[in-house]
Amino acid sequence: MHLLIVEDDRTIAENLYEYLEARGHQCDYADSIASASALLARTAFDALVLDRNLPDGDGLALARRLRTEGRATPILVLTARDTLEDKLLGFEAGGDDYLVKPFALQELEVRLLALARRSANRPAGPLLQYGALRFNAATQELRLHDRLLALPPKALRLVAELLAQPERLFSRRELEIAVWGHEQDSSDNLRSVLHTLRRGLGDDAHIEVVNVHGIGYKLVSR
Numbered sequence: 001m002h003l004l005i006v007e008d009d010r011t012i013a014e015n016l017y018e019y020l021e022a023r024g025h026q027c028d029y030a031d032s033i034a035s036a037s038a039l040l041a042r043t044a045f046d047a048l049v050l051d052r053n054l055p056d057g058d059g060l061a062l063a064r065r066l067r068t069e070g071r072a073t074p075i076l077v078l079t080a081r082d083t084l085e086d087k088l089l090g091f092e093a094g095g096d097d098y099l100v101k102p103f104a105l106q107e108l109e110v111r112l113l114a115l116a117r118r119s120a121n122r123p124a125g126p127l128l129q130y131g132a133l134r135f136n137a138a139t140q141e142l143r144l145h146d147r148l149l150a151l152p153p154k155a156l157r158l159v160a161e162l163l164a165q166p167e168r169l170f171s172r173r174e175l176e177i178a179v180w181g182h183e184q185d186s187s188d189n190l191r192s193v194l195h196t197l198r199r200g201l202g203d204d205a206h207i208e209v210v211n212v213h214g215i216g217y218k219l220v221s222r
Helices: 010-022 033-042 059-068 084-092 105-120 153-164 172-180 188-201
Strands: 002-006 026-030 047-050 075-079 097-100 127-130 133-136 141-144 147-149 207-212 216-221
Touching: 002 010, 002 033, 010 026, 010 105, 026 033, 033 059, 047 059, 047 105, 059 075, 059 084, 059 153, 059 172, 075 084, 075 105, 084 097, 084 172, 097 105, 127 153, 133 153, 153 172, 153 188, 153 216, 172 188, 172 216, 188 207
Parallel strands: 002 026, 002 047, 047 075, 075 097
Antiparallel strands: 127 133, 133 141, 141 147, 207 216
C-alpha cells in the first residue's frame, strides 16, 4: 500500500514510517493539514493515517474536505481522543476507522489492510443523483434538469450531504458538521444556508429540503 501519515508528533510518525516501510508499504509523511493537502493534490494514496491535533487545525477538517470533494481514500483516524463523542465525530467527518493512542503497530497495519480491501470493492465515481438533481463532487457542479445551479460552497456542502442519502433524516448537528466542520452556536447559520439552497432549487424542482420539526431535515421529492 501507498500510505500517507499525517502526524505532527515526530516520534510517533517515525515509528509508523519505519514499521510500515519494513512491512513492505510505501509511506509519505506530513506534519500539518497544509502539507498533507499538497501531497494529496499530486499523489493518489491507498489510505491515510490521520491525527486530529495538528498545528493548523483538527485533522477531521481534512477528512471532511476530502469527502466533500468526492475523494474516497480510506481514512484511519489516529488520536488520543478516546470519548464516544470524539469517535462519533471521527466517523461523521468521513473517517473509516478510529484507533486510539497508545496503539499496537500490528493492529494499525491490520486495520489499514482491511480498509484497503473494502475500498477496492467500492463503486467508483463521485456522482450523487436524486431525480433530476445531480452533484458531481469532482467538479463541484450541481445541476437540476442539466441546468447548472450557481451556489456558494456552504450550500454545495449541504446538498452533497443530503444527496448522499436522500430521504434520510439528518439532525441539525450532522448537517452543521458537514457544512462547517463543527456545531454552530446559533441555528440561524444553518437556516441561512438552507434558505440559499432552497432558493437555488426553486419552486418547480419537484425536489425539496423539508424540516421535520424538532428532529431535523431531509431531501425529498414532491
